Amino acid sequence: MAHRPKNTVLLETASIDRDSFEPAYAQLANILRQNMVEGLLRPGSQLPSEAQLVERYGVSAMTVRRAINILVDQGVVTAEQGRGTFVKPVTLSAATFQLGQLENLFGNREGTNVQLLETRIVAADERVARKLAIHEGKRTIYMRRLLWNDNEPAFYHREYLIYDPTRPIVEAELEVTALQQLFSGTSEARSETGITSSLLKHGEISMEATLLDEEEARLLKVLQPMAAFCFEHLFYDFDDKPVSWGWFIGRADRLRFTTQVGLINA
Amino acid sequence: MAHRPKNTVLLETASIDRDSFEPAYAQLANILRQNMVEGLLRPGSQLPSEAQLVERYGVSAMTVRRAINILVDQGVVTAEQGRGTFVKPVTLSAATFQLGQLENLFGNREGTNVQLLETRIVAADERVARKLAIHEGKRTIYMRRLLWNDNEPAFYHREYLIYDPTRPIVEAELEVTALQQLFSGTSEARSETGITSSLLKHGEISMEATLLDEEEARLLKVLQPMAAFCFEHLFYDFDDKPVSWGWFIGRADRLRFTTQVGLINA
DNA sequence: GTTATACACTTATATATATAAGTTTACAAG
DNA sequence: CTTGTAAACTTATATATATAAGTGTATAAC
Numbered sequence: 112m113a114h115r116p117k118n119t120v121l122l123e124t125a126s127i128d129r130d131s132f133e134p135a136y137a138q139l140a141n142i143l144r145q146n147m148v149e150g151l152l153r154p155g156s157q158l159p160s161e162a163q164l165v166e167r168y169g170v171s172a173m174t175v176r177r178a179i180n181i182l183v184d185q186g187v188v189t190a191e192q193g194r195g196t197f198v199k200p201v202t203l204s205a206a207t208f209q210l211g212q213l214e215n216l217f218g219n220r221e222g223t224n225v226q227l228l229e230t231r232i233v234a235a236d237e238r239v240a241r242k243l244a245i246h247e248g249k250r251t252i253y254m255r256r257l258l259w260n261d262n263e264p265a266f267y268h269r270e271y272l273i274y275d276p277t278r279p280i281v282e283a284e285l286e287v288t289a290l291q292q293l294f295s296g297t298s299e300a301r302s303e304t305g306i307t308s309s310l311l312k313h314g315e316i317s318m319e320a321t322l323l324d325e326e327e328a329r330l331l332k333v334l335q336p337m338a339a340f341c342f343e344h345l346f347y348d349f350d351d352k353p354v355s356w357g358w359f360i361g362r363a364d365r366l367r368f369t370t371q372v373g374l375i376n377a
Numbered sequence: 378m379a380h381r382p383k384n385t386v387l388l389e390t391a392s393i394d395r396d397s398f399e400p401a402y403a404q405l406a407n408i409l410r411q412n413m414v415e416g417l418l419r420p421g422s423q424l425p426s427e428a429q430l431v432e433r434y435g436v437s438a439m440t441v442r443r444a445i446n447i448l449v450d451q452g453v454v455t456a457e458q459g460r461g462t463f464v465k466p467v468t469l470s471a472a473t474f475q476l477g478q479l480e481n482l483f484g485n486r487e488g489t490n491v492q493l494l495e496t497r498i499v500a501a502d503e504r505v506a507r508k509l510a511i512h513e514g515k516r517t518i519y520m521r522r523l524l525w526n527d528n529e530p531a532f533y534h535r536e537y538l539i540y541d542p543t544r545p546i547v548e549a550e551l552e553v554t555a556l557q558q559l560f561s562g563t564s565e566a567r568s569e570t571g572i573t574s575s576l577l578k579h580g581e582i583s584m585e586a587t588l589l590d591e592e593e594a595r596l597l598k599v600l601q602p603m604a605a606f607c608f609e610h611l612f613y614d615f616d617d618k619p620v621s622w623g624w625f626i627g628r629a630d631r632l633r634f635t636t637q638v639g640l641i642n643a
Numbered sequence: 644g645t646t647a648t649a650c651a652c653t654t655a656t657a658t659a660t661a662t663a664a665g666t667t668t669a670c671a672a673g
Numbered sequence: 674c675t676t677g678t679a680a681a682c683t684t685a686t687a688t689a690t691a692t693a694a695g696t697g698t699a700t701a702a703c
Contacts, residue, residue: 148578171657173659191666312639313640317633460696
């Protein structure tokens with residue numbers, strides 16, 4: 112308090128509306144973010160201390176705390192114990208791309224369906240055996256599917272599945288709808304019939320940019336050479352055993368991931 | 378761990394360690410997540426109510442609340458007022474890829490540097506003018522840079538910058554280090570000298586898979602045809618005016634984004 | 644059988660209070 | 674000058690308590 116010559120941060124006079132539908136902590140978080148948007152709080156500058164915010168906005172310390180925690184979680188400020196809370200500068204590394212942005216492709220919309228190209232039992236070669244943690248030569252289910260959207264092929268999916276009659280995952284995966292559910296993210300925690308999703312515990316997904324080979328280009332109805340996104344996936348069941356290894360390949364001219372960094376208005 | 382009636386939700390007997398370095402709310406969140414990992418709490422199933430958790434683990438309601446909020450933020454459970462809190466199933470759409478995963482390429486490591494290929498003043502064509510919200514024909518700074526990593530070209534960067542002597546952004550952007558800072562995400566909220574980053578308020582970044590053209594392939598020292606990641610970016614200053622439009626192009630065989638969906642151990 | 648109500652649950656929000664712990668500054672001791 | 678310490682800040686954690694609001698069920702009234 113004694114020394115605040117130039118550091119006097121002048122915050123907006125906006126206040127908390129107690130009759131609002133929006134909870135106080137959310138309002139305060141938005142007020143603070145708005146201060147950043149308007150340039151009153153610039154990157155590197157220190158936010159008013161929690162005690163100051165309590166006094167200024169007439170809310171309890173816990174409410175202030177929660178508002179600031181939201182901003183911390185959103186990555187726009189950093190709170191350092193004993194020092195203060197500071198506005199973070201913009202960095203490229205903060206950019207995140209979500210696969211869920213493809214939901215518009217595989218939502219509940221009409222014109223989206225899955226075409227099963229092939230299903231057959233194949234012996235696992237060295238690569239498949241290693242990925243699925245089984246012995247080489249053991250039988251696996253190999254599936255090829257084409258995911259259509261608006262009468263255009265959008266994704267070509269190849270997948271190796273553990274072959275085990277006692278595993279219910281196999282039956283479920285054959286359902287074409289299961290794939291769509293996995294993509295569209297209709298969690299439906301309400302229903303206990305999670306089909307595929309509820310039998311998968313976790314998975315690893317990696318994204319690459321590749322060239323389409325002849326077969327892929329033909330199925331996706333494009334001419335070579337053509338760039339593509341390739342999503343390799345490896346899913347595990349609740350025993351932490353791999354059950355599915357495969358790739359989604361989508362034509363690059365239909366796919367684009369967008370994100371925002373820095374201060375977003377809302 | 379003897380056998381019990383199946384419908385009884387049996388949570389682990391793990392308890393909160395009050396002498397631990399880890400705060401109680403974090404411990405509880407981890408205990409609950411561990412229950413999911415072990416299959417005691419499966420997707421779709423309901424977590425014990427907050428009141429039950431208070432009694433079982435001997436913590437306050439606020440602590441339980443915070444633990445559950447963490448799980449909600451992490452996207453592994455959904456809390457529905459009046460009904461309960463439920464474990465979410467795994468969905469592909471939850472997969473997120475962070476640009477910050479490239480930090481190992483552009484961190485503080487040795488062998489990482491930026492080569493300025495060209496800087497010149499060019500008149501904005503229709504496309505540039507529209508992106509940067511300036512009049513066609515107005516002067517802009519066009520820069521081409523090559524980002525090296527371990528004596529190999531990793532990214533080719535082209536950028537159009539607003540040309541305005543009154544804007545400090547121009548001077549700062551010429552610093553080759555600024556680019557690295559933007560990538561490596563060394564926020565350094567401590568220092569008020571944010572250089573480039575602190576002058577940028579926000580930006581839009583989109584990711585595409587493309588084919589390298591002749592010039593790009595030559596600079597990145599690869600043969601065509603070659604797939605590549607292309608990150609188009611548009612950055613704004615604190616007046617919400619565009620200041621930088623450009624593309625980072627990286628060879629696909631050196632770039633891979635990985636992510637996890639579902640339950641992560643830690 | 645249908646409807647309305649009351650009750651028992653759930654999560655959501657908010658306050659007041661206390662303690663712990665990290666950081667910086669000021670100041671006295673050497 | 675350096676060093677040690679105390680004080681005054683900061684955020685972090687935790688409890689206890691109260692109220693609000695959504696959901697589902699049992700029950701009484703019609």
